[in-house]
Amino acid sequence: MLDLSKIVEPDRVRREAYTDPAVFDVEMQRIHESVWIYCGHQSQIPKVGDYYQVQIGRQPMLMVRGKDNQVHVLYNRCPHRGNMMCGDRHGNTGEQFRCSYHAWTFHHDGKLKNIPMMESGYAGTRVNKDSPELSMKRAARVESYRGFVFASLAKDGPDLKTFLGKSIVAFDDMCDRAPEGEVEVVPNCFRVIQHSNWKLFMENQIDALHPSVTHQSTGRAAHEVEKQIAKKAKAGEALSYHMLSAFATVTIDKWDNFQTINYPYGHCILAGYMGLRPQDPDTKAYDKIMIKAYGQKRFEEIVGVNIHHVLVYPGLSVQSPLQQLRAVRPLGVDRTLTEIWHFRLKGAPEAIYRRSLAYYNLVNSPATLINADDLENFWKCHQGLSSDGGDWVSFARHHGHDIEKDGSVSSAPNQGTSEAPMRNQMKAWAKYMSA
Amino acid sequence: MKAQYEVEQFLYKQSDLLDTKRWQDWIDLFAPDGIYWMPPAPEYKTWDGQPAIFAEDRNLMTVRMNRVLHPDAWSQRPLWETNHVVSNVAIQKESGKEVVVKSRFHMMELRRDDVRHFAGSYLHTLAKTKTGYKIKLQRVDMANAQAAYDYVLQVWV
Numbered sequence: 001m002l003d004l005s006k007i008v009e010p011d012r013v014r015r016e017a018y019t020d021p022a023v024f025d026v027e028m029q030r031i032h033e034s035v036w037i038y039c040g041h042q043s044q045i046p047k048v049g050d051y052y053q054v055q056i057g058r059q060p061m062l063m064v065r066g067k068d069n070q071v072h073v074l075y076n077r078c079p080h081r082g083n084m085m086c087g088d089r090h091g092n093t094g095e096q097f098r099c100s101y102h103a104w105t106f107h108h109d110g111k112l113k114n115i116p117m118m119e120s121g122y123a124g125t126r127v128n129k130d131s132p133e134l135s136m137k138r139a140a141r142v143e144s145y146r147g148f149v150f151a152s153l154a155k156d157g158p159d160l161k162t163f164l165g166k167s168i169v170a171f172d173d174m175c176d177r178a179p180e181g182e183v184e185v186v187p188n189c190f191r192v193i194q195h196s197n198w199k200l201f202m203e204n205q206i207d208a209l210h211p212s213v214t215h216q217s218t219g220r221a222a223h224e225v226e227k228q229i230a231k232k233a234k235a236g237e238a239l240s241y242h243m244l245s246a247f248a249t250v251t252i253d254k255w256d257n258f259q260t261i262n263y264p265y266g267h268c269i270l271a272g273y274m275g276l277r278p279q280d281p282d283t284k285a286y287d288k289i290m291i292k293a294y295g296q297k298r299f300e301e302i303v304g305v306n307i308h309h310v311l312v313y314p315g316l317s318v319q320s321p322l323q324q325l326r327a328v329r330p331l332g333v334d335r336t337l338t339e340i341w342h343f344r345l346k347g348a349p350e351a352i353y354r355r356s357l358a359y360y361n362l363v364n365s366p367a368t369l370i371n372a373d374d375l376e377n378f379w380k381c382h383q384g385l386s387s388d389g390g391d392w393v394s395f396a397r398h399h400g401h402d403i404e405k406d407g408s409v410s411s412a413p414n415q416g417t418s419e420a421p422m423r424n425q426m427k428a429w430a431k432y433m434s435a
Numbered sequence: 436m437k438a439q440y441e442v443e444q445f446l447y448k449q450s451d452l453l454d455t456k457r458w459q460d461w462i463d464l465f466a467p468d469g470i471y472w473m474p475p476a477p478e479y480k481t482w483d484g485q486p487a488i489f490a491e492d493r494n495l496m497t498v499r500m501n502r503v504l505h506p507d508a509w510s511q512r513p514l515w516e517t518n519h520v521v522s523n524v525a526i527q528k529e530s531g532k533e534v535v536v537k538s539r540f541h542m543m544e545l546r547r548d549d550v551r552h553f554a555g556s557y558l559h560t561l562a563k564t565k566t567g568y569k570i571k572l573q574r575v576d577m578a579n580a581q582a583a584y585d586y587v588l589q590v591w592v
Binding site for chain 1: 476497
């Protein structure tokens with residue numbers, strides 16, 4: 001393996017960071033299996049015994065709702081012979097976990113409940129009911145913020161709030177937009193596999209330079225149809241395909257108007273608004289409910305939050321104004337799963353849910369008109385990086401112009417396409433890897 | 436028997452339009468308010484207001500067609516080949532106005548050097564019009580949708 005300290009330079013990165021299986025193993029161990037990783041939302045498991053499988057680094061885990069209403073995160077493994085405890089991706093385990101191999105049972109917190117004929121079978125052995133190694137192993141730490149559950153497999157490290165830092169705005173912005181201050185999951189997960197290293201996804205999410213190149217075909221097609229619809233529409237009616245056509249109408253130079261703000265641990269906020277607040281009747285009805293719930297002043301603050309995307313490094317991308325979230329699960333050095341969820345703003349009118357649902361279906365479904373071209377680029381990037389055609393990936397755009405202030409690094413005004421987020425991610429990556 | 440024959444011919448024609456990439460002709464098989472719908476799971480009862488892999492009216496179908504035809508639709512270069520087989524055609528309901536028909540499909544796709552298979556069932560609600568059948572709703576339950584999507588669908592199945 002290449003010397004880890006030689007992989008990252010301030011404005012460029014060695015290709016092995018993306019393609020070397022040995023590097024992948026180290027990053028799983030030192031990053032994904034150490035830091036806070038998003039498991040899921042509490043509303044995915046409303047009833048006692050409800051569980052979801054979740055992959056943290058290379059570790060298959062279970063997120064389960066216990067009798068005390070507590071959410072537990074456990075290794076999906078029976079301590080007896082190592083049998084996977086739950087084979088289904090999600091479900092309800094009832095009163096207890098029961099292994100399908102020898103019927104050992106466990107409480108929802110992982111503690112051993114019973115072993116068939118334990119007294120006769122284990123008398124005089126090293127094993128008794130209180131042996132800790134006979135319980136299902138728990139994630140070292142589990143914490144929630146506004147219903148979003150995270151786990152860390154390392155005992156030590158910053159607490160969740162410290163780790164999230166300013167990126168915590170992702171969850172505040174999403175929940176605050178609900179008149180009841182909470183969101184609940186829409187029970188469907190689009191799971192998409194990309195044939196590339198996971199880091200390419202994290203870089204692309206806040207890459208303001210790519211949309212008008214990668215997605216222009218969809219942007220133009222949507223813009224054409226949008227114009228046809230607008231001709232027939234009544235006033236105030238036409239939101240139509242703005243979320244798609246923006247990829248063509250916002251030309252490459254205009255993306256510089258966005259701004260990225262980059263934080264310790266690799267997190268990033270892409271500020272800039274997609275213009276999804278027209279003065280149509282649906283938005284007005286929603287505004288009225290929000291003002292009633294929060295008062296005029298607080299309402300203005302909430303809807304004035306100017307965020308397009310928040311990245312929680314290394315594995316989460318949140319689009320809070322549209323209530324969607326993508327969790328990144330690395331499956332191998334060249335294979336990555338993204339799990340894409342949509343949330344409903346509690347107390348908001350149906351029309352507001354439908355607006356963001358349209359984005360979820362059009363942009364994030366497997367028939368996506370947008371993501372398809374990203375997936376193509378990811379695959380092509382990984383192919384190119386696997387070759388001997390060059391050793392480096394360049395992140396030099398606007399390097400040296402970033403503005404450092406109070407521990408954050410912002411792209412300079414009118415430099416929204418700066419590769420500052422990638423530089424910041426790889427800086428955090430290098431720090432983790434040298435630990 | 437006449438309806439059975441006509442419906443079968445209609446389904447064969449629809450799949451042939453996909454395999455020969457005659458997108459506009461394919462879209463024109465739909466009624467003005469027709470919907471093409473692929474739910475994420477079999478238990479979905481309606482396309483309206485639900486997560487969906489596809490839930491498209493003719494406007495969105497037109498966006499999709501124009502996008503695929505655009506020279507810079509990167510993931511669509513080179514164009515792929517598909518081959519649909521439609522079978523097990525069974526009329527479930529028939530009235531003077533419409534026919535509900537279920538069928539099974541199997542599609543082979545060649546993309547670059549890779550061959551993939553997609554399979555499932557169609558449930559067509561067809562309106563009887565003066566110019567023949569028009570699709571009011573086409574529900575597509577694709578078995579592959581149960582697994583992680585190790586592919587991206589770009590046109591209709």
